Amino acid sequence: MALKSFIEVRPDSHFPIQNLPFGIFNHGGGATSPPRPAVAIGDYVLDLSAIHSAGLFDGPLLSDSDCFHQSNLNKFLELGRAAWKEARATLQKILSSADPALQNNASLRQKALLPMDEVQMVLPIAIGDYTDFFSSMHHAKNCGNIFRGPENAINPNWFHLPIAYHGRASSIVLSGTDIVRPRGQGHPTGHSPPYFGPSRKLDFELEMAAVVGPGNELGKPVDVNEAADHIFGVVLMNDWSARDIQAWECLPLGPFLGKSFGTTISPWIVTLDALEPFACDAPKQVPRPLPYLAEERSKNYDISLEVRIKPAGEEDSFIVTKSNFNHLYWTLTQQLAHHTINGCNLRPGDLLGTGTISGPETESYGSLLELSWNGTKELSCGKASRKFLEDGDEVIFSGLCKGNGYNVGFGTCSGKIIPSLP
Incomplete structure (x- = not known):
């Protein structure tokens, strides 16, 4: 007999007794x-x-x-x-x-x-540290095509290890918090000095994030086949990105001001136990990972993801992408194991972002950078169109697993862009 709560739960609810985030x-x-x-x-x-x-x-x-x-x-x-x-x-x-x-x-x-x-x-956790990975092959390929061309779209190291950078924990905020358009430097034009001012290419990034449970001692890595015991659950995450600031600053050390101004997470942590019925095989990894990343079973979860934009001044929101967590190439457990292989000590409440989750089709791309192909295409949002986000735009993520007569969902993860400070 199916588990049933004495509390009435609507059939379309994200939060039945099978979830309990x-x-x-x-x-x-x-x-x-x-x-x-x-x-x-x-x-x-x-x-x-x-x-x-x-x-x-x-x-x-x-x-x-x-x-x-x-x-x-x-x-x-x-x-x-x-x-x-x-x-x-x-x-x-x-x-x-x-x-x-x-x-x-x-x-x-x-x-x-x-x-x-x-x-x-x-915020459900005190976040001591935050790491952002780059684990979607489709996203990596799209970014490479945009900036380097198809001949060198994905760097060779990407297929050997989960790439990541250290993010900014202090600017992680809860869903519903406004995001101030960041200011910074952008590429110079001709012989002029670099542009300075509000970002002209503000973007969302469709991500999820693992919440670390028990940590590991400094110097003692976590075995990839035991890594799931160090992951409590998962949240939706929008790792906002100022593409113009990031493009100018990222060489040679990677993202800084283009990412650290704000990251939004959903309020409810869905446990791995609640997600287990939706486990599925991860994509085949070629070449085979090195032994410390080779899992007995490499699995993802079938989580349907959706992004809506509510343009400034509009009453309605519009779907701009539909993706799925199962598109990730590197799994959550591989990400955690790799994070610790050098002896790095994780702690309870640390957050590990997946990186943008893009699928293979255009309508499943997880950022405006990809959907507008770096501003070369217009994206329809009802009566409005967008290349990047404008002041007053609200971005709304949702995630859902469809069970047999019930859902396991994450609620929503939303944020509105407000104008840059003078």
């Missing part, structure tokens, strides 16, 4: 109501501090832990997969239609189950 919420504000952990269930959030205080987390790993009385999820992440499974099993049990513990306790339901539209979500 984790986040941090605030209700009422002020010192009397600090941020605290929750899971999403239908149109409600379930306050995990209230559930723990009521003694319903009675398993050996969580009964005496204060991880659900924290203002972020880092302490829970550090406990590892056994504790995550214990929490998921407990929550699915008490939310099921067959269990009376919460269903028949009116006072606890009133305290612990809060309408989602009455709470404010905040």
Whole structure:
């Protein structure tokens, strides 16, 4: 019999009992109501501090832990997969239609189950470090074709290791936060000095990001076949990019001001356990990876991704791309294993971005750089057209797995561009 919650969940909801993503919420504000952990269930959030205080987390790993009385999820992440499974099993049990513990306790339901539209979500984790990978072959090929031509579209090293750079953790913000158009330098024209001013080529990047659970000790790499135990879950991520600033600055050390001004993530972390029914084989890797990257099973997840743009002044948003997480060439576990192979120590709450997720078709490209082919084509957005983002534009990501009679979704990840500071 299919698992069913006693809470009514709409058929198109992203948050049925099969999902139960984790986040941090605030209700009422002020010192009397600090941020605290929750899971999403239908149109409600379930306050995990209230559930723990009521003694319903009675398993050996969580009964005496204060991880659900924290203002972020880092302490829970550090406990590892056994504790995550214990929490998921407990929550699915008490939310099921067959269990009376919460269903028949009116006072606890009133305290612990809060309408989602009455709470404010905040960043779910304290992010100490953020790394951004470059793991989509289609995106890498498109970028190479644009800037170097088809003869040298993808550098030879790309097929041997997951390429990445160290991002800026301090400018990671929650969905719904406005993004100020960045200022910086751009390519000079002729013999003039470099352009300085607001970015003229502001872009989105359709990404997802792995949230690190238990870290590893400095000097001790994580085995690729054990890397999944170090990944708590996944969020949607828009790693905004100022293409003109980035193009001028990136040689020889790579992105800096063109990327560090803002990165947006969705509020709910969908666990790998919730995604497991949607696991699928990753693309065949040629040449075969070196032994430390060779997985017993190399897998991705079938997550449909969509990007909408709501142009400035318009009431409607318009789909500009549809992609899928399964287009990634390098898997999450390979990314994490490679990150640690030199002895680098990851910590709970670290964020590992996948890089832009583009598919093979034009309509599945994951950035305006590709969709407009670096500004040489117009992209239709209803009555408006775009090459790059304009002030007032809102970009909305969504992600969804389609199960048998239910969805496992991520909600949305959105941000609006506001004008550059004077």
